[in-house]
Amino acid sequence: xxxxxxxxxxxxxxxxxxxxxxxxxxxxxxxxxxxxxxxxxxxxxxxxxxxxxxxxxxxxxxxxxxxxxxxxxxxxxxxxxxxxxxxxxxxxxxxxxxxxxxxxxxxxxxxxxxxxxxxxxxxxxxxxxxxxxxxxxxxxxxxxxxxxxxxxxxxxxxxxxxxxxxxxxxxxxxxxxxxxxxxxxxxxxxxxxxxxxxxxxxxxxxxxxxxxxxxxxxxxxxxxxxxxxxxxxxxxxxxxxxxxxxxxxxxxxxxxxxxxxxxxxxxxxxxxxxxxxxxxxxxxxxxxxxxxxxxx
Numbered sequence: 001x002x003x004x005x006x007x008x009x010x011x012x013x014x015x016x017x018x019x020x021x022x023x024x025x026x027x028x029x030x031x032x033x034x035x036x037x038x039x040x041x042x043x044x045x046x047x048x049x050x051x052x053x054x055x056x057x058x059x060x061x062x063x064x065x066x067x068x069x070x071x072x073x074x075x076x077x078x079x080x081x082x083x084x085x086x087x088x089x090x091x092x093x094x095x096x097x098x099x100x101x102x103x104x105x106x107x108x109x110x111x112x113x114x115x116x117x118x119x120x121x122x123x124x125x126x127x128x129x130x131x132x133x134x135x136x137x138x139x140x141x142x143x144x145x146x147x148x149x150x151x152x153x154x155x156x157x158x159x160x161x162x163x164x165x166x167x168x169x170x171x172x173x174x175x176x177x178x179x180x181x182x183x184x185x186x187x188x189x190x191x192x193x194x195x196x197x198x199x200x201x202x203x204x205x206x207x208x209x210x211x212x213x214x215x216x217x218x219x220x221x222x223x224x225x226x227x228x229x230x231x232x233x234x235x236x237x238x239x240x241x242x243x244x245x246x247x248x249x250x251x252x253x254x255x256x257x258x259x260x261x262x263x264x265x266x267x268x269x270x271x272x273x274x275x276x277x278x279x280x281x282x283x284x285x286x287x288x289x290x291x292x293x294x295x296x
Contacts, residue, residue: 001023001024001025002016002017002022002023002024003015003016003017003024004024004026004034005034005035005036005037005038005039005040006026006030006033006034006035007033007034007035007216008033008140008206008208008209008216009140009149009195009197009206009207009208009216009218010197010199010204010206010218011041011042011140011143011147012035012039012040012041012042013040013041013042013044013139013143014038014040014042014043014044015044015046015130015131016043016044016045016046017046018045018046018047018048019047019048022046022048022128023127023128024046024127024128024129024130025127025128025129026129026130026131027129027131027132028212028213029136029209029210029211029212029213029214030131030209031213032213032214032215032216033209033214033215033216041115042115042116042117042143043115043116043117044108044117044118044119044130044139045116045117045118045119046119046121046128046130047118047119047120047121048121048128049120049121049122050105050120050122050123051107051109051120051122053084053092053094053107054086056086057084057085057086057092058084058085058086059082059083059084060083060084060085060256060257061082061083061254061256062079062081062082062083063079063080063081063082064078064079064080065078065079065080080095080134081093081094081095081096081134081135081138082094082095083254083256085257088257088259089111089113090109090110090111091109091110091111091112091142092107092108092109092110093107093108093110093135093138094106094107095134095135095138097121097132097135104121104122104123105122106119106120106121106122106132106135107119107120108120108135108138108139110142112142112145112146112259112260115146117139119135136209137193137208137252140195140208141252141254144195145260145263145264147197148198148263148266148267149195149196149197149198149267150195150196150197150251150264150267150268150271151193151194151195151196151208151251151252151253152165152167152193152194152195152196152247152250152251152252153167153168153169153174153192153193153250153251153252154166154167154168154174154190154192154193154194154205154250155174155175155177155178155188155190155191155192155194156188156189156190156194156205156207156219156221157177157178157181157182157186157187157188157189157219158186158187158189158219158220159181159184159185159186159187159289161220162220162222162223163189163204163205163219163220163221163222163223164181164222164223164225164292165194165196165205165221165223165224165225166178166225166227166280167224167225167226167227167247167250168226168227168228168250169250172227172228172229173227173228173229173282173284174191174192174227175191175192176284177227177282177288178191179191180284180285180286180288180289181289183286184286184289187217187219189205189206189207189217189218189219190207190208190210190217192210193207193208193210193252194206194207194208195208196221196271198267198270198271202220203220203221203271203274203275204218204219204220204221205218205219205221206218221275222275222276223275223276223277223278223296224247224272224275224276224277224278225277225278225279225280225292226238226246226247226250226277226278226279226280227279227280227281227282228279228280228281228282229281229282229283229284230281230282230283231283232281232283233280233281233282233283233287233288233291234280234281234282235278235279235280235291235292235295236278236279236280236281237276237277237278238277238278238279239272239277240272243272243277244265244268244269244272246277246279247268247271247272247277248264248265248268251264251268280292
């Protein structure tokens with residue numbers, strides 16, 4: 001196809017081929033997020049050629065490839081992706097797509113003041129997925145920055161119309177918590193990466209496409225729990241600056257620009273004033289559901 005629109009977390013993202021012979025093929029993760037129509041919030045024009053970064057582009061953020069076993073970092077090797085900046089106005093994300101034995105250098109040019117972006121892919125097949133990992137998540141992250149939304153490591157469930165978000169680093173029990181609630185009939189919005197948005201004075205959380213055939217899901221946000229395993233179930237409410245700091249620790253963020261940091265802190269602060277936040281220590285069994293419901 002030459003173009004398609006994606007509905008991800010309520011953002012309508014149009015992906016458009018810049019050349020007639022260049023076919024776009026979204027991965028199976030995005031198939032159920034494709035929506036009809038021409039209207040869109042952000043346009044990504046895809047170009048099938050390499051892009052030479054301007055000489056005055058400054059590298060401001062770099063992420064290495066990290067090998068992790070049992071949640072312990074064993075090795076940080078070569079650069080995985082980087083962000084470049086010109087005068088705090090124009091930004092570039094540089095990464096590499098790996099397809100079979102071929103590697104393609106990829107560059108996304110964007111601005112926090114514009115929603116028309118350009119994506120260059122160095123070498124392409126006849127059909128190319130323009131939003132391969134890690135660019136898919138990076139593009140979504142900077143959309144949250146523009147819209148003052150929040151991307152967070154968390155699992156989220158909707159249970160009887162109420163939305164519960166369980167946030168923590170790897171190994172704290174996000175997937176375990178999602179499975180416990182799923183077995184009791186809850187709708188699982190996602191078990192790892194969510195986007196939180198304020199819409200008409202209410203907060204909602206949305207899934208992001210990570211797994212094959214993910215469908216767009218969302219839920220009102222009722223409570224946020226910062227989770228860890230415990231010998232018994234225990235809730236410790238947190239307030240004010242403490243709540244903001246603890247939630248921020250689990251947010252996906254690239255802290256290289258003051259304005260981006262300020263936007264994220266302001267968004268999280270406003271959310272924590274409206275949504276109850278608590279530490280939650282839990283036993284990995286179904287007793288946690290009644291415990292939470294009884295302590296609301």
